[in-house]
Amino acid sequence: MIEKTSENDTDSGNVIPVTLDANFFFERAVRSLDRFQYDKALKNFRKAVEYEPDNPVNHCNMAGILSEMGNYTASNEILTHVLEKIDPAMTECHFYMANNYANMESFEEAERSLVTYLEEDASGEFMAESEELMELLQYELNRPAPLVRIRSREGVVEHDRARSLLEEGKFPQAVELLEEIIATSPDFLAAHNNLALAYFYMGRFAKAKECLNEVLKQDPGNLHALCNMAIFLQYAGDKEQLDSLLGMLEATVPFHQEHVFKMATTMGILGRHTAAYSHFRRLLKDEEVAGDAGLYHYCAAAASNSGLYTEALRCWRQAAKLDPESAVPAFFLSQLQQARGEDRPMPAVSYNYQLPFQEQLKQWKGNTGKFTEEVRNNPLLRASFFWALRYGDSSTKLQVTEALRWIEDEEMSEVLRGVLEHQPLQEDRLQEAALFSLQRLIGENLEAAAPEEEQVQAASSPKGPAEWKEDWQRIIDHTVAMMDRRYDAAQKKDAEFIWKQFIGSLYPDVPLFRNDGGWCAALEYLTARLHGRPVTFREAAQRYGVSVSMVSRYARRIDSECDTQGMLPGTDGLSPSTTNI
Known part of the structure; x- marks a missing residue:
């Protein structure tokens, strides 16, 4: 209750001065909220806005009351006004709007606002709530959000993407992304470690070692970096440094699952197979990963390389049960059984879960x-x-x-x-x-x-003609047209390349081609043979309306200039014993 001063009251000690400002109405609004009196709270927040129209907090409070009352559209209008007219840096407005849109079941709009919040908000005040809302939106939209980055977790989203690229074997793309992350977040050690691995997989040892040195400079006990450095030193042939580092690693007993796996694979790569086997055995006792066929292969490889063939046999049999469609366990089981039957050591086994x-x-x-x-x-x-x-x-x-x-x-x-x-x-x-x-x-x-x-x-790149003649192109066009629907685009492209290579090898002494059909048939025949397709000289001749001897003669002429045999690993070429005339 606000008491007014009476004109007859001359005792100033009994007067309570009241300043009608934004704070006054804000406090009244808060008291109304405590009593769940939303209408009164809204009225008082509006008065606060009237007194301080440029204060974005007052506007957001009013938007919050409207949201509590279920008037999501009006709430978003106020939040939009704040972002557009008062304070564009008040990024939490995007989060509030995302919630309003979600309550309105406008999930696309909710996702758009939430992504904007995550990409622009530096403080991450509503990160936990955002993750919950993101899960809801992914469920409703049945797809992941197109989130590029989370500003408050600088580099985390990009790093996850880079890790995916590494797992997919796309190393150049991973390098590019990881370098961008490190440029903006130089203390992001995981990014340095993964960049080192990407360079290592690409064979760029110096760059890989440079990345690891940066990690160890910031964190001398970083297990991932130490393990990677040991591998790099082995490939560099630096035995002295490697022995020193190995002594420390072998005395280390990692606790976390991720560190145990890293240590196990490192020991295996370094040829410390008994130590690797011990670590892999520890992992197999972990129910979370014990059903992984690849892990049983790693353990089998370590056991086999340590001469523990009975254990290797058991692990590969289990891998075969867990992954019956894979040819890997069956191949190594066969190799092991053959070696034991001949009473000889098993050849060294790679830890990669794939065939040699x-x-x-x-x-x-x-x-x-x-x-x-x-x-x-x-x-x-x-x-x-x-x-x-x-x-x-x-x-x-x-x-x-x-x-x-x-x-x-x-x-x-x-x-x-x-x-x-x-x-x-x-x-x-x-x-x-x-x-x-x-x-x-x-x-x-x-x-x-x-x-x-x-x-x-380059012996295979003769200088081509400066001008491509029409009759040369005519043979390509006719061949590709005849191959249409029976060959795919890549195979037709190969036919074109073989012909261009043939012309280039003859240039400048390219003869006048009088029998287009014969050359076209020969070109299709060579392309078919290159791709392992069962085409005979007779079939090619009939398709183009020419003689078998012409196709055979022209095919051998092209092959002698271009050496099409061996273009694909394992092809037999055009030797007399393999052609069917």
Whole structure:
């Protein structure tokens, strides 16, 4: 109750002065709220706004009362007014609006406001509530939110994305993102560790070690960095430093599941298989991960490499039960049983839960579709390709380089460019395979893909004609048109490339092509054979209305210039014993 001063009251000590300002009405509004008198509270908050129209808090209080009363539209109108006219930096308004939209079942709008709040709010005052609301919205919309970053957790969302890229084997993209994170958050140690791994998988040891040194500078006891450094030192051949670091690691007994796994894999990579086996055995006792077939393979590999064949047999059998569709446990069980039957040691087993590289190449022979799917979905396999290109022997490098042409993605183009630019290949055939694969992937001129010195060396990239003639193009067009619906786009592209390579090898002495049908039939035949399709000279001749001998003669002429045999690992080429005339 406000008491007014009486005109007859001359005793100033009995007068209670009342200042009608925003604070006065704010306090009255709060008392009304305590009594659940929302109408009175709203009235008093409105009066507070009248006294201080530029104070965003008063407006937000009024919006909050309207929301409590179920008038979500009016509440959002006030919040929008605050952001647009009074204080755009008051980011919590986006959170309040998200809740209003969710109560109105406008879930798309709610998501938009919530994402804006998370991306713009620096304090993270409503992070817990935002996570709950995000779960609700993901359930209602049946999809994850398109959240790019959380400002109050700078780098966390980006780091999760970078980790996903690493798991997918997309190392160049992961590097790019992790470098951005570190530039803005230099104390984000997990990002430094993962950047080191990405560089390591790409074979860039110096950069990888530089990243780890930064982690250990900030946190000398960081287990992930210490384990990674041990692996890097082994590959660098620094035995003295490695022995010192290993002594410390072997005396460490990690507690957290993540640290136990890191220690186990590190010991395995470093050849301390007995220690690795001990750590993997600890993990198998953890119910949370004990159903993982891959973990049983790791344990089996450690046991086998330690000579504990009975334990290895048990673990691979369990892996086979948990993952019956995988060929990995069955392969190693067969290898182990064969070794025991012949009373000889089991060959060293990789800890990667996949078939040995050469075994995979055998299985992919003639099946580019399966090969493409495997490489795209298996990050360990992609990583092994990087390693093979940089550190494998000539035979392995050649097979991998030739195979990569079938993996049509930007990353593989970058890998091949890196091989050509940073590690020039010394053998002509290896150089030829790299250039051919890159051409197959990006469809550009071979000389543009290689450094200048390699343009001179490349045996497979003859200088092409300055002008492409109409009769040369006519043969391509006719062949591709005849191949339509029976061949996919990549196979038609290969036919075009073979023909362009053929013309380039003949230039400038390119003859006049009089029998288009014969050349087209030969070109389709070679493309079909390249992809393992069962096409005979007779079938190709009938399709184009020419003689069998013409197709055979023209195909051999093209093959002699382009060497189409061996373009795909395992193809037999055009030897007389394999052709069916």
